Amino acid sequence: MWKIYSKIAWRNLVKGKRVTLINIFGLTLGITAAFLLFTVVSYELSYDNFQSNSDRVYRVVTQDDYQDGISYTPGVSPPMPEALKNDLLGVDNVVPVMTSYVFVTIDNAVTSNGENNFMVEDAFFTTSNYSSLFDVKVLAGDLKALDQPGQVVLTETEAKKLFGTWENAFGKSILLSKNVEASVGGIVADIPDNSNFKFNMLASYQTLQSNEEVFNIYFDEWGSFGSNFQLYLKLPQSESEEQVNEQLLAFAEKNYKDRGTSKKSFFLQAMGDIHFDTRFDPISGDMIRKETIYTLGLIGVFILIMASINFVNLSTAQAIGKSKEVGIRKVMGGSRLQVIGQSFGETFMVVFISAVISTLAATILLPFLSKVAEVPESIQLITPTFLLFSTAIILGVTFLSGLYPALILSGFQPIQALKNKIQVAQIGGVSLRRSLVVLQFVIAQVLMIATVIAVKQMTEIQDADLGFSKEAVYYFDLPSEESKDGRLDVLKQRLESNSQIKSVTISSDVPSSNNNWASNFWFDGKREDVQFMTFLKYGDADYFENFGLQFLAGNGFSESDTLKEAVINETMAKKLNLTNPQDAVGKTITIGGGGPWMTITGVVKDFAQNSLREEIKPFIIATEKSQYEVVGLKLDKNAGKETLTSIENEFKAIYPDAIYSGKFLDETIANFYQRENQLALVYKVFAVLSIIISSIGLYGLISFMVGQKLKEIGIRKVLGASIPQITFLLSKEFILLVFIAFAIAVPLGYYFTNQWLQNFAYQTSVPLGLYVLVIAVSLLITATTVGYRSVKAALGNPVDSLADE
Structure with missing residues (x-):
C-alpha cells in the first residue's frame, strides 16, 4: 500500500511541478540556513565538552x-x-x-x-x-x-x-x-x-x-x-x-x-x-555571549517557520484542485486517516528532497562559514549530531508544513468534492493564511531593523572619534627578553631619519588595546589610597604628538627614563573632583603608594583605551623605560611597502635574533569588533533570506486568493473593469497586512536591538528614517510579488473562468 501511495504522491508532485519547485526552493532556503546556523551554534556550545572532568x-x-x-x-x-x-x-x-x-x-x-x-x-x-x-x-x-x-x-x-x-x-x-x-x-x-x-x-x-x-x-x-x-x-x-x-x-x-x-x-x-561569561577572559581562545547563541538559534527557528508557512499557503491553495481526487478516494472506501497519510507522504517527499539539496548546499557553503562566525575552516558538517538534527528537522518540518493541509484535505465531503463545490470556508478561509503572511513579515521586518541598527552601530564605531589618531599609525613589539638598553635610542634615531616616518614613540602600549594595567595611587601629597584604581600606560615624551592626543590643560612631560612627570586624562581629573582640568597641573601623584612622586604636567582629552564597549577609565601616562614594549610610528600618507620593509630591516639590524611583527593600529582596533561585525553580516544575510521567503509566502497567498476569485474577476471584466482596477482589488488588502506586521515588528525590533546595544558603552541613535526604510522595503516587496500575480490574473480570459456558469 505504501508503495502505491508513494507512486501517487510522486505523480501529484510532478503534475503540480511549478508549485512543487516553489515549495522545494523555499524549504531548501530555510533548511540550508538552519543547517549552517546549527553548525555554528553546536560548535560554540561544544567548547571543552570533550574534557572528561568538565562538570567538576x-x-x-x-x-x-x-x-x-x-x-x-x-x-x-x-x-x-x-x-x-x-x-x-x-x-x-x-x-x-x-x-x-x-x-x-x-x-x-x-x-x-x-x-x-x-x-x-x-x-x-x-x-x-x-x-x-x-x-x-x-x-x-x-x-x-x-x-x-x-x-x-x-x-x-x-x-x-x-x-x-x-x-x-x-x-x-x-x-x-x-x-x-x-x-x-x-x-x-x-x-x-x-x-x-x-x-x-x-x-x-x-x-x-x-x-x-x-x-x-x-x-x-x-x-x-x-x-x-x-x-x-x-x-x-x-x-x-x-x-x-x-x-x-x-x-x-x-x-x-x-x-x-x-x-x-x-x-x-x-x-x-x-566560553560564555564575558566578565572574565578565557586563558586562551575567544568567547561568545550566550545572547548571541540564542539569537542565532532564534533566527534559524524563524527562518524554518517562514519556510513552513510558505508550504502551508501553497498547499492549501492547491487543495481545491485536489478535491475531486479526495472525493473519489473516499467514495472508493478510503478513510480520512488514509487521506491524511497520503497528504503527509507528499509533504515528506518535498521536505526530504529539500533536505538532501540543503545538505549539498550547506556543504558547498561551509568553507565560507568562517567569514561570518568564529569557526575553523576545517569544521565538518556531517557529524552524528548533525544527522540527528537533520532527521529532527525533516520530521518537524514535515509535521509543521503538512498538518494543516492534511486536515483540510481529509475533511472534504465526497459529494461536494466530486461536484467541485468546495468553498473557501471549508479550507479555513483566507484569514489563517493572512495571519501566517503577517507573521512572515513581522520576522522579516525585525531582521531588517536589526540589520540596519547593527550596520549603523558598527559604522559609527569604526568612524568614531577615539580621541587619538589611528590613521597611518604603524607599530611593532619590542623583544621582551632584551634589556631596555641604549639600542632603543639607536633604533628610534634610525627610524626618525626615514623621510616617510613623521614621528616615532616608544611606550608600554598603544592608546587603544585590550590591556588593562591598573594600580592604587596617592594624590596631592596625601599618603593614602584614593578610593578608586587608576589605569596605566608608559611612554616617552613623543607619545602624545605621535598618537595625536589632545591636551585640555598643560602639556606633555619632558624626556626621562624613570618616573618623574605624568599626564592624566579628563576622566581622572573629574574623578579627583577637580572642577577644571587646569587645576590638576602642578599637583603630585604616585603609583602604588610609596613610589616616587610625579608632577602632573597636563590633562589630555579622554580617548578610548579599550573597545567602545567599555566606558572611559581614569588614566595616568608616565615615563618608565623599563616598561617600554612597543614602538609606534606615524607614517607619511605616501608611505608604501618599501617603508614597511625598511622599518623591519632597521629592527633586525638592532635586534638580529628577535622576531618582528608589525601591524597598523586601525586594523587592531577593527579586530575589537570582529564578533559584532560578523553578527551584523549574519543579520544582512538572513534579512535578505527572509525577504525572499516572505515573497514566496505572498505569492502563495495571492495564488490562493486568485483561485477563489476567478469567477469574480471574470464577471468584473465582462462588466468593464480595467486591469488596474482588478489589480488594485487584489492588492489593496496586502498593503494592510504589511502595516499590521510593521506595527508588531517595530516594538519587537526596538527591544531586541536595544538589548544588543547594551553591550556598548557608546550607542548609536535609532532614527525615524530607519522605520520609514523598513516599511518602504516591505511595500516594495509586496508590490512586486502581488502585482505580478494580480496583473497575470487580470489579463486572463473571462470566458475560461465563466465557462461552467
Missing part, C-alpha cells in the same frame, strides 16, 4: 567592589595557589596556570631560511597536575616532567614547527627567553579548536618560580592580579561549589581585609561557563 573543574576568579562599581579579573595573585592548598579543605587538585608568549631558541635550525628563533604563543606554565583536570593525550614522554625545573612539553604541531617532526623534538634542548635552559620532556596531541585551554607549550611551574625576573612575575606580591595568572581546581564529589565559595570568602577576609581600595572576594566559575 572550576576557575577561581576575582571580584573587586569599589565605591563606584564592581570589576572582575579572571586571575589571582601569584602567592594564592600555595596558600589555598592549605586553606581549602577537601580540595586536593589546585592547579596554577600562567599563560605567556615565550621566545624560543634552538641550536639546530630546521626551517628553510635557517631560522632558529621562534615565538611560541599560548605557553602555559603549570604543574603535572594539569593532566588531572584537563584531558591531554601524550604522544611521547610524560607530563610528570613538569614537576622538574627546565622542562617543557610541546604539542605535535609546535614540535613540528621547531624540529621538523615531533619525533625529533623529544629530548631536545631549547632556550627560553634567551636566558633559561630547558629540554623537551614530552609531546602531546594538539588540543581541539573548540577549547579555551588550547596551548602550544606546557612549561614547568618550577621554571617560572626560579626565573621571576625573566618572566616578570613575583611570588611574594599579594596585590598583583593579572588575567594571565589563573587558578583551577577540581571538586571531589563530596564537595559542592557553594561550600568552596564560602571558604574562598573566608580566605579573602583573612588575606585581603583592609588591603587596597576595594573589597576583594573570590568565587568559583564552572568550566562550562568560561
